[in-house]
Amino acid sequence: MSLSETSLFQVAKRQYLYKFKxxxxxxxxxxxxxxxxxxxxxxxxxxxxxxxxxITVSVYSYSxxxxxxxxxxxxxxxxxxxxxxxTKSIDFAYVSNRLSSNISSIGFLLTAGIAGGVLATxxxxxxxxxxxxxxxxxxxxxxxxxxxxxxxxLGCLAAILYITLSSSIGYFVGTLIQVSKAFIVLxxxxxxxxxRLSLGTLIDAVTKENSLLLFAIKVLAISVLLVWxxxxxxxxLEVRR
Amino acid sequence: MNTVLFPGxxxxxxxxxxxxxxxxxxKRGGFPATNFLTLKNLRWVFAVYTIVLLLSMAVxxxxxxxxxxxxxxxxxxxVDLFGAARxxxxxxxxxxxxxxxxxxDYGAGQLEIAREPEIMIWAQRKDTEDGKLEVGFYxxxxxxxxxxxxxxxxxxxxELSGSxxxxxxxxxxxxxxxxxxxxxxxxxFSGGASEQIVGSSSLPGVLFLRFxxxxxxxxxxxxxxxxxx
Numbered sequence: 023m024s025l026s027e028t029s030l031f032q033v034a035k036r037q038y039l040y041k042f043k044x045x046x047x048x049x050x051x052x053x054x055x056x057x058x059x060x061x062x063x064x065x066x067x068x069x070x071x072x073x074x075x076x077i078t079v080s081v082y083s084y085s086x087x088x089x090x091x092x093x094x095x096x097x098x099x100x101x102x103x104x105x106x107x108x109t110k111s112i113d114f115a116y117v118s119n120r121l122s123s124n125i126s127s128i129g130f131l132l133t134a135g136i137a138g139g140v141l142a143t144x145x146x147x148x149x150x151x152x153x154x155x156x157x158x159x160x161x162x163x164x165x166x167x168x169x170x171x172x173x174x175x176l177g178c179l180a181a182i183l184y185i186t187l188s189s190s191i192g193y194f195v196g197t198l199i200q201v202s203k204a205f206i207v208l209x210x211x212x213x214x215x216x217x218r219l220s221l222g223t224l225i226d227a228v229t230k231e232n233s234l235l236l237f238a239i240k241v242l243a244i245s246v247l248l249v250w251x252x253x254x255x256x257x258x259l260e261v262r263r
Numbered sequence: 264m265n266t267v268l269f270p271g272x273x274x275x276x277x278x279x280x281x282x283x284x285x286x287x288x289x290k291r292g293g294f295p296a297t298n299f300l301t302l303k304n305l306r307w308v309f310a311v312y313t314i315v316l317l318l319s320m321a322v323x324x325x326x327x328x329x330x331x332x333x334x335x336x337x338x339x340x341x342v343d344l345f346g347a348a349r350x351x352x353x354x355x356x357x358x359x360x361x362x363x364x365x366x367x368d369y370g371a372g373q374l375e376i377a378r379e380p381e382i383m384i385w386a387q388r389k390d391t392e393d394g395k396l397e398v399g400f401y402x403x404x405x406x407x408x409x410x411x412x413x414x415x416x417x418x419x420x421x422e423l424s425g426s427x428x429x430x431x432x433x434x435x436x437x438x439x440x441x442x443x444x445x446x447x448x449x450x451x452f453s454g455g456a457s458e459q460i461v462g463s464s465s466l467p468g469v470l471f472l473r474f475x476x477x478x479x480x481x482x483x484x485x486x487x488x489x490x491x492x
Contacts, residue, residue: 046309047305049305049306050305050306050308052309053308053309078437078438080437080438080439080440081441081442082439082440082441082442083441083442083443083444084441084442084443084444085443085445085446086446087446087447090448141312141313141316143446144319147320147323150319150323150443151319151322151323154326157439157441159326159327159329160331161439161440162331162440163440163441163442163443164328164331166442166443166444166445167331167443168323168324168326169323173449173453176448176453177446177448177449180448180449181448230451232451232452237452
C-alpha cells in the first residue's frame, strides 16, 4: 500500500511527459523524413513538356502530398514503436497500470499526430518559398501558389486525422505482435484477404469522404476502436515481460 | 522524372530510413546515442525545423503577389489559327496577329523553298503579278497550364537568296514553369480532384506566304500547304 494516493490522471500525465521526453527521437525522425522528402522533391513531382516553333515549355508540378504520405508512414512506425518492450518499459518508471499506460500512449500518439499533421502541411509553404527563390515569380503559375489560410487550416486538420489514424493502426499492429509473434506472418495474410473482401470499401469510405465532419467522425471512430482493442489485448499481457 | 517511379522510390527510401531508425531504437534499448545524437540535440533539430517551417509561412504570406507568370487566364483554343490559315483569312480573324512580316521583290518563275522539318508553311497564290513575295508569321494567344507564353515565341528567320526562300527556326527557347496543386488533404474536401489547369500544346504559330500569280512553287514538296483559291 502506498502512503500517497495518486489519481489515474496524474499517473497517466506523468507517464505521458516521460514518454514524450524518451520518444523525442521519433520527432527527430519526423523532421528527417520531412526534410528528406522536401529536398528530393525539389525538382517537382511530375513534369510535362511541349515544344514547337523554337520553344519548349516544361511544367513541373509541386505539392506536399509526398511529405504528408511519408508522415503517415512515420506515424505508423511511431504507433508501432509505442508498443515495443523498450518503450513499454518506460511505463515502469512509475507505479502504474495498463490503463494509465494506454492513456499516456494515446496522448503521445495524439501529440505526434498533431505535430506530424501541422508540420507536413506547413512543409507546403516551405516548398513554395524555396521554388519562389529558385525559379522566380515569372516562372510560377499563380494558381494554388498562395494558399488561403482556411485551406491551410483545413489541410492541417485533415492531415492530423490521417496521421492519427495511421498511428492508431501502427499501435494496434504493434499490440497484436506483442500478444503473439505469429501475427508477423498472419497480419500480411489477413491484409491480402481483407483487400479481396471489403477493406477497399472501408478505405474508400475514409479517403473519398467529402465532408470534413463525417471524415473526422469516421477516422476518430476507427482510431478509438483500434486503440480500445489494443488496450483490451494489452490487459491480457503479463504486467512485465 | 517519372511520376510513378519517383514517389515510389521516395517512399521506399523513407521506409528503409524508418526501419533503420526503428531497429536501432529497438536493438539498443533506446535511440543510438553518439556525440551528436543526444536527446537534447535531437530536440534542437526538431525545434529548428519547426521554426524554419513557421518562418516559411510568414515569408509566403508576405511575398509580392505580382509578377507571376500568366496571371490572366484566358480561354485557350478559342482561335482556330489553322482554320484561318486554310481559308487565307488570318489578317481578318480576331485574336490573330502577325509576329513577323517580310516582303521580298521577286519576278516570275520557279521559287524553291527550303525549310526545317518542323516548320509548316501555308502558301497562297495572289490574283495579281505585283512582283512581291509576302511572308508573315501569325500567332494567336498561346498558353500552357494557364500560362501565357505568347511573348516568348520568336519568329523564324526568312531569307531570299536568288530563287531560294530559306526558312529557319528561331533559336531554341526553353521555359521552366512551376505549378502547384492542392494537397490531397485539401482537395478531398474542396470538390474532389485537384484542379487541372488546361493548356494548349499545339504548334503555336503559322507561317503564311503570299506569292505573285506568275510564280510557281513545287506543290509536291512536303510541309507546304496551298490555300485553295
